[in-house]
């Protein structure tokens with residue numbers, strides 16, 4: 421089945437099994453390997469991407485549901501070599517260790533800050549609650565989000 425959507429700002433068409441997971445389509449058909457697979461069950465947020473302004477677990481999202489949607493992956497955030505301010509803040513705050521959770525964390529932060537320029541600490545925790553990190557203990561991740569908040 422041919423499925424058409426906007427991916428990181430460009431209109432794309434993929435001819436594939438409509439039930440193939442968006443996660444696999446991104447990684448295998450588009451070589452966008454920044455989107456990671458952790459649990460594969462909708463629990464860790466490693467596979468998070470933005471679909472029509474909302475954070476979505478791409479491991480649970482059949483690609484047929486992407487028809488006509490606008491999808492942003494971590495690769496769509498930077499401007500060529502120039503990192504997005506959220507990515508810079510994660511580096512500056514030391515919020516990246518193994519980095520496996522980081523693309524999902526960064527995208528969840530983007531969705532939050534697009535909706536709310538100045539979220540409270542509670543709102544930051546709530547927005548990132550679907551994204552698990554096994555390395556950092558979250559303190560530095562929350563500090564990174566606050567850094568971006570301060571710059572706005």
Ligand code: FES
Nearest residue numbers: 458459460465479
């Ligand atoms: S891999 Fe999708 S939520 Fe864990």
Ligand code: FES
Nearest residue numbers: 518521553554555
């Ligand atoms: S940095 Fe390793 S899982 Fe978050």
